[in-house]
Amino acid sequence: MNTEYVVRLDGDFGSERIGVKAARLAALAGEGIRVPEGFALTAAAYREFVRETRLDPLIAQWIRRFRAGCDLVVAAAEIRSAFRDAPMPPAIAEEILTAYGELGGDGTDVAVRCSPVDGADGVQDEVFLHLRTGADVVAACRRCFASLFGTVAVGNREAMGLDHLEAVMPVTVQTMVRADLGASGTARGESTFVRIRATWGLGEPPAGDADLYSVHPGGRPLIVRHRGAKLTKVVYADPRGTRTVPTTYDERMALVLTDDELQQIAAWSVAADQHFRRPMALEWAKDGVTGSLFVVEVRPWAVPTVTIAARGRSAAVPWHG
CATH class of the missing domain: 3.30.1490.20 (ATP-grasp fold, A domain)
Structure with a gap:
């Protein structure tokens, strides 16, 4: 309506x-x-x-x-x-x-x-x-x-x-997306790649603990995978809050996303950048009951800038989205 x-x-x-x-x-x-x-x-x-x-x-x-x-x-x-x-x-x-x-x-x-x-x-x-x-x-x-x-x-x-x-x-x-039974993470375009973070459970995954993927979308996609430690996850707690619990051994050893799911999220990231005509950061969630992926938030993000310090040295400002 x-x-x-x-x-x-x-x-x-x-x-x-x-x-x-x-x-x-x-x-x-x-x-x-x-x-x-x-x-x-x-x-x-x-x-x-x-x-x-x-x-x-x-x-x-x-x-x-x-x-x-x-x-x-x-x-x-x-x-x-x-x-x-x-x-x-x-x-x-x-x-x-x-x-x-x-x-x-x-x-x-x-x-x-x-x-x-x-x-x-x-x-x-x-x-x-x-x-x-x-x-x-x-x-x-x-x-x-x-x-x-x-x-x-x-x-x-x-x-x-x-x-x-x-x-x-x-x-x-x-x-509600049952990411507590599934997974969640972030995605944003970076040059020709889409950088995706993923973890089990709810919320934005912490840097260094989550799986990290670099996906070059297209007809012949290239995917680089780095498995994170994923030591804990956030789940829903009764009646309406959340709590942090340890992950299982199988969850720590597994990659959170399949290649098809990575390509789907990467395509969404590219589409969002094109629609808003600027770089955007996506928050996505995977429903653990249905297996479906969703975008749950989108916001602008600043492309890392490179500054010239001295005599050709340069430094990139890291992304913290």
């Missing part, structure tokens, strides 16, 4: 409407790259929530108190508390529940994430995992709205002279 308040992640909607992270994923989905199925709650939904619940005067009041000497932590906490206590307007809640129903409804695991329009104000990237009911999804969306008034975010907007009442917070809802 694509409405004023909810849009599916399958096209080019623009970051002003659904936030930077969601807009990038939606654009890649429109290019045929596999991203977790889901939807975005738009900036218009946030504005309607604030209008319907009459939060504007309360926000303005606490900002005035802060400027008059009230502790920033206290002022920001009071605003967040008001957001969390306010009911979701029925029209927005209905659209959230309808979109969640299209993903499978109650019993379907989803993740709810903030999708800031501009990360410059330091909004905390709230993530709520393993939500399995429509009520929990609606509540998590409301908590994402509230995160717009984290202490750091409020302080940064004040320092930059930005209007707190003009700030918005879109939200992304996507089906």
